[in-house]
Amino acid sequence: MSDRRSDPGMAAGPADFAGGASREAMSPAAWQEAGLAPYAAHSSRSRGRRHPEPLPAARTEFQRDRDRIVHSTAFRRLEYKTQVFVNHEGDLFRTRLTHSLEVAQIARSVARNLRVNEDLVEAISLAHDLGHTPFGHAGQDALNECMREHGGFEHNLQSLAVVDELEEHYGAFDGLNLCFETREGILKHCSREHARRLGELGERFLTGRQPSIEAQIANVADEIAYNNHDVDDGLRSGLLTIGQLAEVELWQSHYDAARRDFPAIEGRRAVHETVRRIINTLIVDLIETTNRNLAKYAPSSLDDVRAAPPLVAHSEQVAAQAAVLKRFLYRNLYRHYRVMRMANKARRVVKGLFDAFSSDPRLLPPAYQSSDGGMQPRLIAHYIAGMTDRYAQKEYRRLFVVDDD
Numbered sequence: 001m002s003d004r005r006s007d008p009g010m011a012a013g014p015a016d017f018a019g020g021a022s023r024e025a026m027s028p029a030a031w032q033e034a035g036l037a038p039y040a041a042h043s044s045r046s047r048g049r050r051h052p053e054p055l056p057a058a059r060t061e062f063q064r065d066r067d068r069i070v071h072s073t074a075f076r077r078l079e080y081k082t083q084v085f086v087n088h089e090g091d092l093f094r095t096r097l098t099h100s101l102e103v104a105q106i107a108r109s110v111a112r113n114l115r116v117n118e119d120l121v122e123a124i125s126l127a128h129d130l131g132h133t134p135f136g137h138a139g140q141d142a143l144n145e146c147m148r149e150h151g152g153f154e155h156n157l158q159s160l161a162v163v164d165e166l167e168e169h170y171g172a173f174d175g176l177n178l179c180f181e182t183r184e185g186i187l188k189h190c191s192r193e194h195a196r197r198l199g200e201l202g203e204r205f206l207t208g209r210q211p212s213i214e215a216q217i218a219n220v221a222d223e224i225a226y227n228n229h230d231v232d233d234g235l236r237s238g239l240l241t242i243g244q245l246a247e248v249e250l251w252q253s254h255y256d257a258a259r260r261d262f263p264a265i266e267g268r269r270a271v272h273e274t275v276r277r278i279i280n281t282l283i284v285d286l287i288e289t290t291n292r293n294l295a296k297y298a299p300s301s302l303d304d305v306r307a308a309p310p311l312v313a314h315s316e317q318v319a320a321q322a323a324v325l326k327r328f329l330y331r332n333l334y335r336h337y338r339v340m341r342m343a344n345k346a347r348r349v350v351k352g353l354f355d356a357f358s359s360d361p362r363l364l365p366p367a368y369q370s371s372d373g374g375m376q377p378r379l380i381a382h383y384i385a386g387m388t389d390r391y392a393q394k395e396y397r398r399l400f401v402v403d404d405d
Contacts (some may be wrong), residue, residue, distance in 0.1 A: 032060055033117065039299040040116035041212045047180035047200075050164070051173040061179050066123040068176045072169065074130040074162045075100075080388035081129075082136040082346075083226070083233070093233045096129045099225060103128065106283060107221035110312075113287045114294075116213045123178075124185030124218040131158025133385045134392040135346030142350035143381055150377040156189050158385050160201075166382060185215030188222075209306045216312035224282045227325055228275050234333045235271050242271075248328050250321040254278050285318040349396045353384055356399050363399065 033042050043061035056064045069075055078097035094102075104125035111121040132155045133139035144153040160183060164175040183201060195202030204211060231251065234240035245251040254277040258265060265273060293311045297304070305311060314322065333339065357380045361369050368383045370376045387395065 032063075032119075035115065036117060037115040038301060039213060039294070039305050041120050041181050041214050041302055042117070043120070043179070045302070049177045049179055050175075051177050053172075053177065060119055062117060062119040062123055062182065065176070065178045065182045066119055066126060068169075068178065069123055069127045069130070069163070072130070072162075072167050072176060074167060074386065075126065077386065077388050078129060078132075080390055081132055081134055082139070082389050083229070093236070094229045096132055099229065100126050100129055102225040102229060103218065103221045106224055106279070107218045109283060110217050110221065110287055110290075111214060114213065114217070114290060116217070120181055120185070120212070121214040121217050121221075123182045124215055125221060127159060127163060127178075127182065127186050128188065128218060128222060129155070129159065130162045130186075131155045131160070131385060133158075133350065134387045134389045135343070135350065138343035138346040139350050139392075142347040143354065143384060146351060146354040147377060147381050150381075153381050153385070154189065154191075154194075155385075156187055157194060158381075159186050161382070166386070181212055181214070184211050185218055188215075188219055204306070210308060210310055211306070212302060213305050213312060216310060220286060220312055220314075223322070223326075224279060224286075227322065227329065228279050228282075230329050230333060231325070232271060232275050234329070236268075239333055239336045239338060244332060245328070248325050250278055250281075250318075250325050254281070282314070282318065282322065285314050286312065289313055289315045289318075349392055350384060352396055352400065353392065354380055357383070 033040075033044070036042060041062075043063075046061050055061075059067070075097070078100060079095055081096040083094040083096060083099050104122045107121045107125045108118045111118045133143050133153075135142075140153065140155050147153040162175070163178050163183065163186065167175050170177065180201070184204075187198075187201060190198070190202055190205045192206060195205035203209070210216065231240065231245070235242065235245075242255070245255070251274065255270070255274045258270060258273040258277060262270075262273065290312045293313065297308045297311065299305045299308055299311070313319070357364050357368075358377065361376055361380075364380065364383060368379045370379055384392070
């Protein structure tokens with residue numbers, strides 16, 4: 001009898017795994033991950049956690065990571081952190097939380113089609129923005145400038161600090177004690193200087209090796225999500241118009257197709273139908289191109305994935321179209337004068353908070369005060385980065401407005 005585990009075209013049944021073992025005889029991880037491709041990340045083969053823990057009784061290790069992320073304080077705060085529009089500007093615009101959920105949905109769809117670990121890709125997707133400052137990229141740029149003489153500030157590294165150190169949920173350790181593979185996926189960018197300090201986690205940035213397929217999927221899903229929801233939010237806000245978008249082939253071709261299929265469609269329905277089609281095109285192209293790359297390089301293990309060039313990618317044609325959309329958004333949305341005005345206010349708030357706390361650390365909550373002067377700037381950065389948009393504005397008023405308590 002042929003072994004179905006070696007044939008990706010055949011569905012696996014309970015008797016097909018572990019030499020014919022039944023589901024009852026297998027661990028949760030073995031059962032749930034039995035149908036994965038050989039190059040996928042398996043939780044049973046994880047490089048482990050920083051602090052050893054007993055195996056979970058009814059979950060895989062990556063499911064436990066995902067659950068810890070969802071229950072974390074930093075994840076809840078994403079509801080009130082800016083994507084492009086500051087929270088008070090409207091209830092219907094994306095926040096870091098809704099963005100993270102959209103990334104996870106896209107990433108899981110891709111992972112399922114490629115037969116890789118959906119739980120890991122979801123955990124990475126949900127955690128990738130945990131370290132973002134209030135006020136989006138404007139807040140990050142301002143905090144990085146404030147921290148220039150103290151090692152700088154980068155939201156990827158801050159996300160890692162959140163899950164490694166800053167969350168306070170467990171008696172046995174600081175942080176969430178996530179698996180190596182989840183932490184690796186969170187660390188999307190890293191300078192060589194920081195990579196050297198991170199040991200095994202930063203090694204790939206020094207050697208040119210790749211992260212897991214799951215981390216690569218989460219990375220591309222992030223871009224698919226924000227490009228498309230920023231178009232949607234830009235149109236909803238009135239900062240973009242459908243007429244402007246006519247210069248973007250990826251938009252216009254799908255908009256025209258939607259109007260051909262539904263001649264009477266207009267307004268928000270036309271926008272949603274177009275964005276839906278664009279996302280579908282990007283996902284299908286990503287799966288097809290990645291499958292071609294997998295066939296070309298034929299990885300038979302996660303180590304082979306790490307040694308190969310990036311495998312998760314769009315075709316040249318679709319990548320070029322997506323790049324045009326990205327440049328359009330940069331010129332017309334992210335540099336729109338109304339967005340720039342809010343970004344200027346955001347920088348003023350972040351810099352004002354940092355300067356006030358640096359001048360007198362006694363203004364900080366006790367947990368962020370340090371007798372070690374060298375550590376104080378980083379603690380201030382942790383405090384500010386953890387703020388929501390509205391909390392940062394409230395703290396600013398408390399410090400600088402006389403009649404505010």
